[in-house]
Amino acid sequence: MAEFSLDLGEDQRELRDWVHGFAEATVRPAAAEWDEREETPWPIIQEAAKVGLYGFEFLANTWADPTGLSLCLASEELFWGDAGIGMAIFGTGLAVAAIYATGTQDQLVEWVPQCFGDAADPKVAAFCSTEPEAGSDVGAMRTRAVRDEATGDWVLNGQKTFATNGGIADVHVVTASVEPALGARGQATFLVPPGTRGLSSPRKMRKLGLRASHTADVYLDDVRLPAACLLGGQEALDRRLATARTGERAQSQGAMRTFELSRPTVGAQAIGIARAAYEYALDYARGRVQFGRPIVENQAIAFALADMRTEIDAARLLVWRAAWMGKNNRPFLAGEGSMSKLKAGEVAIATTEKAVQILGGYGYSREHPVQRWYRDAKIYTIFEGTSEIQRLVVARAISGVHVR
Numbered sequence: 001m002a003e004f005s006l007d008l009g010e011d012q013r014e015l016r017d018w019v020h021g022f023a024e025a026t027v028r029p030a031a032a033e034w035d036e037r038e039e040t041p042w043p044i045i046q047e048a049a050k051v052g053l054y055g056f057e058f059l060a061n062t063w064a065d066p067t068g069l070s071l072c073l074a075s076e077e078l079f080w081g082d083a084g085i086g087m088a089i090f091g092t093g094l095a096v097a098a099i100y101a102t103g104t105q106d107q108l109v110e111w112v113p114q115c116f117g118d119a120a121d122p123k124v125a126a127f128c129s130t131e132p133e134a135g136s137d138v139g140a141m142r143t144r145a146v147r148d149e150a151t152g153d154w155v156l157n158g159q160k161t162f163a164t165n166g167g168i169a170d171v172h173v174v175t176a177s178v179e180p181a182l183g184a185r186g187q188a189t190f191l192v193p194p195g196t197r198g199l200s201s202p203r204k205m206r207k208l209g210l211r212a213s214h215t216a217d218v219y220l221d222d223v224r225l226p227a228a229c230l231l232g233g234q235e236a237l238d239r240r241l242a243t244a245r246t247g248e249r250a251q252s253q254g255a256m257r258t259f260e261l262s263r264p265t266v267g268a269q270a271i272g273i274a275r276a277a278y279e280y281a282l283d284y285a286r287g288r289v290q291f292g293r294p295i296v297e298n299q300a301i302a303f304a305l306a307d308m309r310t311e312i313d314a315a316r317l318l319v320w321r322a323a324w325m326g327k328n329n330r331p332f333l334a335g336e337g338s339m340s341k342l343k344a345g346e347v348a349i350a351t352t353e354k355a356v357q358i359l360g361g362y363g364y365s366r367e368h369p370v371q372r373w374y375r376d377a378k379i380y381t382i383f384e385g386t387s388e389i390q391r392l393v394v395a396r397a398i399s400g401v402h403v404r
């Protein structure tokens with residue numbers, strides 16, 4: 001009979017404590033500096049690679065956890081340290097996940113190590129899907145991939161935007177439309193090897209938060225790729241397009257499932273930020289004296305902290321549930337993956353905002369980290385599907401209606 005338990009196993013507790021140790025000793029102390037510099041923290045990525053927190057082996061080990069929780073545990077702890085540096089370290093995972101989801105075994109073996117480089121010379125990878133005219137509306141993608149029948153090469157043209165690690169990556173994983181009439185189902189994913197001609201990144205974005213993570217436009221100007229760079233290979237693409245032409249829904253449901261699977265991990269990152277802010281505010285409220293007593297003795301402050309803790313724990317339970325469901329092939333009948341990311345993102349914003357309030361003027365000052373957490377948290381209702389898009393997924397799943 002299946003047992004129910006919310007206790008973490010020994011391996012999971014060890015992983016969590018190990019990542020926490022790295023976050024506390026190496027990431028948190030460097031956070032303010034890299035946020036101000038607004039640059040990629042290469043020395044810290046290298047340190048993460050050295051200790052084994054950055055690399056394919058680490059990802060493979062966490063993916064192997066049969067409960068699905070390990071990557072969430074690691075993400076919460078790393079992003080508790082700092083979200084900008086956390087994304088600089090884990091951003092490559094997005095490109096790797098795309099290769100893992102659609103690539104062949106050979107592609108996986110050839111390309112994933114190149115995404116990470118090695119501890120002596122770490123590299124990063126970028127996943128480029130969003131375009132100026134195609135954000136939430138992925139089907140509006142304009143980047144085109146056309147097959148050169150004479151050589152079998154693919155030629156890509158278009159513009160991507162908001163690409164994490166765009167332009168500084170060794171490997172770019174790029175989505176493009178191969179059959180525009182099929183919308184989102186007429187798209188394919190390509191590997192762009194290091195040094196490929198025609199790929200450029202003239203503009204890095206300056207952002208509100210997550211400033212240690214590089215975000216940039218990526219231009220594709222007659223980027224010529226050998227057939228081997230089509231993820232999954234030609235036969236798989238032909239089969240997929242043939243199904244799409246019949247109007248069956250199988251493929252889009254497959255893509256939807258991939259998103260639902262990755263969302264709990266993103267939710268766990270948001271919880272890491274929220275927990276950092278909650279812990280800091282609790283500590284501050286115990287020590288800050290006004291009207292002759294610590295401010296935590298006022299219900300207004302203590303209840304705010306009680307709400308922060310309750311919401312964080314609730315969000316974490318949704319994240320763990322979705323991660324467990326995904327790993328154990330439970331169908332997301334109510335959009336549980338989206339639910340977890342929606343809740344975690346909104347809790348991160350509410351919690352960090354309350355933390356700023358609890359610190360008063362000091363919360364607004366850059367002498368304390370809560371303002372950075374407040375800025376960082378905001379991305380979690382925007383990327384990997386905005387809160388509105390998550391609500392759409394849940395609304396459609398529970399109603400059976402194509403809510404718009």
Ligand SMILES: Cc1cc2nc3c(=O)[nH]c(=O)nc-3n(C[C@H](O)[C@H](O)[C@H](O)COP(=O)(O)OP(=O)(O)OC[C@H]3O[C@@H](n4cnc5c(N)ncnc54)[C@H](O)[C@@H]3O)c2cc1C
Pocket residue numbers: 094127128129130132134135136137161162163164165207210215379382383384385386387388389392404
């Ligand atoms: C820091 C950062 C890192 C990123 N990293 C990557 C990356 O690595 N790779 C990548 O491909 N992309 C990345 N993105 C892009 C991100 O995924 C998009 O910004 C996001 O999907 C939203 O698209 P958009 O910005 O075009 O907003 P839009 O889609 O234009 O949305 C604008 C507003 O309209 C709402 N809206 C849109 N459609 C609907 C609807 N049908 N119903 C209700 N409301 C709707 C949205 O929820 C939002 O509030 C990143 C973005 C940022 C800021």
